[in-house]
Amino acid sequence: MDKIMAMREKRAEMWEQAKQFLDSHEKDGRLTAEDAKAYEQMESEVLALGKDIERMERQAILDAQLAKPVTAATTNMPGAALNAERMGRASEAYRAAMLKALRTNFRQVENVLQEGVDANGGYLVPEEYDQRLIDVLNEENVLRPLATVITTSGEHKINIAATKPAASWIEEGAALTFGDATFDQIVLDAHKLHVAVKVTEELLYDNAFNLENYLIEQFGKALGNAEEDAFLNGDGTHKPKGLLISAKTSVTTAAADLKADELVTLVYSLKRPYRKNAAFIVNDQTLASIRKLKDANGTYFWQPSYQMGEPDRLLGYPVYSSAYMPAVAAGKTVITFGDYSYYNIGDRGTRSLQELKELFAGNGMVGYVMKERVDGKLVLEEAVQTLKMKG
DSSP: OHHHHHHHHHHHHHHHHHHHHHHHHOBTTBOOHHHHHHHHHHHHHHHHHHHHHHHHHHHHHHHHHHTSOSSOOOOOOTTSOTTOOOOGGGSHHHHHHHHHHHHTTTSSOOGGGGGGBOTTSOEEOOHHHHHHHHHHHHHHOSSTTTSEEEEESSOEEEEEESSOOOOOOOOTTOOOOOOOOOEEEEEEOOEEEEEEEEEEHHHHHOTTSOHHHHHHHHHHHHHHHHHHHHHHHOBSSSSOBOHHHHSEEEEEOSSSSOOHHHHHHHHHHSOHHHHTTOEEEEOHHHHHHHTTOBOTTSOBSEEOOOSTTOOOEETTEEEEEOTTSOOSOTTOEEEEEEOGGGEEEEEEEEEEEEEEOSTTGGGTEEEEEEEEEEEEEESOGGGEEEEEOOO
């Protein structure tokens, strides 16, 4: 922890040095080519150190989880059954049978796996795997931790107020006036997403190879990246409807570059109730441009975080970066700002795992496919505002 804090302090110091360099070498708002290159190098070092800090924090969280006691104190009432065995996909027997089937190329399938056979001939992912996959998805997907996630068993309808009644003043004894409140529905459906990985037979049959963690990590990263792209850019056709399609464009820049005043306008274009839990989502390239912006007093808008797990801030609000947000370019929506809890993600049922028989046999490899069904929609458009570059 002390090492992470030292890295954070070092990053803040490097950023201050970069700002001082920019202030001292900037003339009429411009840098020479040599000074611009030097500043970009300093900025890239700050960004790189930030990513190192994030990695160290994830390691610290995993270390803390793995350091927890493997046994729990007995809290049962006298006479109650101790260590009651979990059934179905949650049982240890199901997880062990799934791992054995993976390692034997599904030549040794135990009866316990029949409890988790899906309609497509695969096997439902053990509950422990599924929970760890969710952890990986949350880590890889910038939007999942910010959104509202719902597990659905079928088509899920969300009722929202389309128009709201207004209050009016009346004289004592006068007749009441009635307004109509109308309601609308948002439907969360299910779109299929799959990912396939190949594993060499040598690694598959080598007991020293941690097959479970490898599959969870590879599946989790791939699914998380595909989800994040769809949750931001999806057009709603055979995939979720993304934020950039649904959210309202409240600011369009007057020029081809970002201005500080436009960021302030974006913040206050969002209604006050939504600003309480609001955050920015930007591309790293856009963030690099934002870091150079100052207010009228010469103070930089961007504020580095000094606390573990806390994101950097812009105008007092958290900033998250995503590789799937468009970079600064003409006509592109490059910044979103809002309360992302109004983006609802519907996970339909459970994930399933299937073997690809014979497909890669000639290469000495075995393929596995994981499938999930998920949808996402912004249920209130006014909860998220966007900034678009001039076309």
